[in-house]
Amino acid sequence: MPEEQWTPPPVLLAVDLVILTLRNSRLHVLLVERGVEPYRGARALPGGFLNNSDEGLEEAAHRELREEAGLDASQLHLEQIAAYGEPGRDPRGRIVSVAYLAIAPSLPEPAAGTDAVGASWVPVDDVLCRGIELAFDHYDIVVDGVERARKKLERTALATAFCGSTFTIAELQQVYEAVWGVRLDPRNFYRKVQAVPGFIVETGVSRRTKRGRPARLFRAGKRTVLNPPIMRPNRLPGEGNHE
Amino acid sequence: MPEEQWTPPPVLLAVDLVILTLRNSRLHVLLVERGVEPYRGARALPGGFLNNSDEGLEEAAHRELREEAGLDASQLHLEQIAAYGEPGRDPRGRIVSVAYLAIAPSLPEPAAGTDAVGASWVPVDDVLCRGIELAFDHYDIVVDGVERARKKLERTALATAFCGSTFTIAELQQVYEAVWGVRLDPRNFYRKVQAVPGFIVETGVSRRTKRGRPARLFRAGKRTVLNPPIMRPNRLPGEGNHE
DNA sequence: GCAAAAGTGTTCATCTTACACCCATGA
DNA sequence: TCATGGGTGTAAGATGAACACTTTTGC
Secondary structure, eight states: OOHHHHOOEEEEEEEEEEHHHHEEEEEEEEEOOOOOSSSSEEOOOEEEEEEEEEHHHHEEEEEEHHHHHHOOOOTTTEEEEEEEOOTTTTTTTTTTEEEEEEOOOOSSSSSOSSTTTTTTTEEHHHTTTOOOBBBHHHHHHHHHHHHHHHHHHBGGGGGGGOSSSBEEEEEEEEHHHHHHTTOOHHHHHHHHHTTSSTTTEEOOOOOOOSSOOOOOOEEEEOOOOOOOOOOOOOOOOSOOOOO | OOSSSOOOOOOEEEEEEEEEETTTEEEEEEEEEESSSSOOOOOOOEEEEETTTTTTTTHHHHHHHHHHHHHOSSSEEEEEEEOOOTTSSSTTOOOOEEEEEOOOOOSSSSSSSSSTTEEEEEHHHHTTTSSSSSSSSHHHHHHHHHHHHHHHHBBBBBGGGGOOEEEEEEEEHHHHOOOHOOOOOHHHHHHHHHHHTTTTTEEOOOOOOOOSSSOOEEOSSOOOOOOSSOOOOOOOSSSOOOO
């Protein structure tokens, strides 16, 4: 913090949301269609400006979550990704956006009660492969958000945020497979997650029915840091070099 | 990004720096002493407001690095930590700060040619144990910055940013030990870092002198992501629960 | 009974750890 | 020569991948 008399230039602050969920075993992100210029017609992350000078950043994220995605703030994971402030990122002027990552459990609703036009769940793969054009620098933000989720699956209980209040181990495995984009051995995964103290706890009421033997139901434990961690399978030795 | 006609409230944007370095095998952070209210006399992170509406966030971080710490922007690691924007974090008004983490190699100078009064390197342990009072929410920012560095040592070549252009494996080990606050077996560390392709490369000119057998000199390789990673020794099973 | 999914046991390869030991230098 | 730190070998234990096999359900 500086000591100058000179008054620093004010900037406009926005909050954008990367809301991830699983829909039929694939990772999806919530996108809205822009109704006005710039980038009219393109898809963008839900978000908006700070309401007033007294609104906190996370508070604004919670409000947007409610307004634009119809998701209740409580009981869903929310964390900051980063601030995006390159001059020129928004043609309307100097706007700095603070991006948040939200994880929602799989819900039956199509895209939740949204008031923004054209809100829809889009497979993350379609976005990452640039099959869908995003407004502003929102592509970068999605990349960073997904990467954050991928990393946090290893050492934190983030995966349970994708599940309902109770879940089977197979469902938990689908979270890891969808977010990491890999296949895991169900038998080894089964033991591995149970070997982490406090990660998941068995609800006595064990069963559920679909096909085959019923599975025990678990709920998220209190422990948020995983020890030992659930490590992502090794990429082949000669590979990836991005930060 | 919203579509409202209403004009959002502008906020002031600041940039704060967590500059880490090693000084005689201990992790230090650069702090300045505040000359004006609020928090006059307390220590704070170096930083300042955006210069003008055209200055980028990282650009501002580079400028502060030069102005307040006398460190050349080029060839030192710089990455964003997060945005800190709770209303009330600064008694002067609504100020949102974007914090950056910088890693500087061990330099002979006491605190570098600073123009801020009372800039000094402070052992990170003294800050984390709250032995030193920091202004604003700068304690939280230091915690987040150090935690970021600790995590990135495992999977990235960040440790080499603490070293000069060439370094011995023992020096690299001191980085890991100081940042993680653990002791490592030199023999096992020696082989482990060399087993990561592209992490460090041997400079033909191998020697250096102090006491005992001379060590080979290495420089940072091109690979920034470590595979396999250098994992932090396991904390005991019943432990830590913070996010 | 059969298919399918849950859950268990076991093997083999790999990695980690601990530590004995040798090497090259300054004093 | 001894002390000191650099560098190598190796064996025991822990971990992880692969996969055969048993259990419990719906049909």
